Amino acid sequence: SGSESPAVAELCQNTPETFLEASKLLLTYADNILRNPNDEKYRSIRIGNTAFSTRLLPVRGAVECLFEMGFEEGETHLIFPKKASVEQLQKIRDLIAIERSSRLDGSNKSHKVKSSQQPAASTQLPTTPSSNPSGLNQHTRNHQGQSSDPPSASTVTADSAILEVLQSNIQHVLVYENPALQEKALACIPVQELKRKSQEKLSRARKLDKDIITLRNFWKQDVDGVASGPIVLHCAAEL
Known part of the structure; x- marks a missing residue:
C-alpha cells in the first residue's frame, strides 16, 4: 500500500521503532483535522515545536507525508489550507495506518514467539564451574568489567534524533550564506543611506x-x- 504514495514508501524505510513513533504523530495530526475540520489550531504545525522537530523532522519521509496530505510550508508553521483536499489527507492517513498496523502485528507475533521460547531456554542446566582458580578470576574480572550498564536504546535514539535535527538546521542555515544571493539582496538595499541615517x-x-x-x-x-x-x-x- 505504501507504493501508492512515494512519501509513505519513504517513511517505511526507517527502522520499526522510528516508523512507529513517527507514524503515531502523523496520524495524530491527520485525525485532529478530520475530527475538527473547522478548528484552525489543528490546521497548523509550528516548525519549532519540540515534537515536530525531534520526532518528525529528522525522520526519512515524515515531512513529505505531511506535504502529500496537503500541508504547505509557511514561514514558521506548516499550514493545512482551507483549499486543501480532505480526501487526500484521509488517503495518506489510511496508508500510514495500514503500514503501522502491519508492523504492530508483526511485532506482537515476534514477541509471542520469543515468549514461548523463553521457558525452554531457562530449563538448561548450569555448566559446572571450573576448578581452575585462574578461570574463576577471569570470570570475576569479566563480571566487574560488565557492571556498568550500557546506555539504553531510548537514550541513544533521542541523542541521534537531536544530532539529526542540529545537522538539518545547520544545512538549512547555509541557504542564507549564498554569496550570490547576498549580493542581490544588497543591491536592493540603500546601504549608504541607512549608514548615514544611523x-x-x-x-x-x-x-x-x-x-x-x-x-x-x-x-x-x-x-x-x-x-x-x-x-x-x-x-x-x-x-
Missing part, C-alpha cells in the same frame, strides 16, 4: 547623553551649592 541617530544620542550629564552636574555642583542661600529660601517661601 550615524545621524548615533550623533544625536551622544549629544543627548552629554546634555544629560551636563544637567546632572549642574544640579549636583551649582544648585546644591546655593540651595541654602537667601535667594533660594526667599523663592521657596513665596511658593
